[in-house]
Amino acid sequence: MSTRVLVVASLLLASLASGLALRMGDYGTAPWMLSRGSGLVAFGLLSLSMVMGLLISTKAADGTLSRPFVFTIHQFVSVLSLAFMAVHGGALLFDGFLRFGPLALLVPFAAPYRPFWVGLGVIAAWSAAAVTASFWFRKRIGQRNWRRLHYASFGAYVLALGHGVFSGTDTSLPLVAGMYVISFAAVAGLLTYRIGVASRKARPAPAGAARRSGMTSAARPRSR
């Protein structure tokens, strides 16, 4: 246990030191381009993760894709999305133009550039990290709490979308705008379908259906 802590601490210190050393270099526009590219890919992955999560909860893909496959890929894509969010923010540390510091990346609304919209992105990243981490604490926190925490992913998605549209410099590009529209349509459509499925489940079966299924009047749920 102590050896593992020591290894992790040394790795953190080494990466911090090398990061600080690397920040002194001049990389031209490369970090800015990398940040833009990875930000768009991170949003694409977050959208894919949302869609796969909704496919699991609505059972919409049950006839087409196997459940373990969708669940495994949903979990993997969530982690991958976090990794790309880290690259998206981390690259800015090496940009000599915007001058982002570690605090500006970790603390919401502390950024030197479009603080409000960048702040929403920071909150989205933290929320996505909490939801993704909960995959490994599901047993410990309980199914009900895990499900409640999972609802935060919708908030994270909306915040990430707002961050992308309003602080991103590529929203005007047709390909990027198209990605935002398709992503929102897919997530909103599946969410609407899910709400429909949930409300159908919550509604008690009509009396005729209960009679047909052979339930006696005593076993039938009362309407009042």
Next chain:
Amino acid sequence: MAKKTYAGSRLAIGSGAAGLTLLAAGWFYTHPAAASTVPASADSTSTATATATTAKAPAVVAKAKKTRGS
């Protein structure tokens, strides 16, 4: 029976995402229209860009763009 890990699918998604990032970054780097999307109000240089664009002072615009490298 061993649990399926879907390693192939995961590898495909991971490498696809990394490839897309590099492709997008490279395209932004080389495409003149995309490279001109310099964030405004980031610092004094970009303020100079905005001011110079409205005032149509090519020398100042060129200087500001040189800083960003577009």
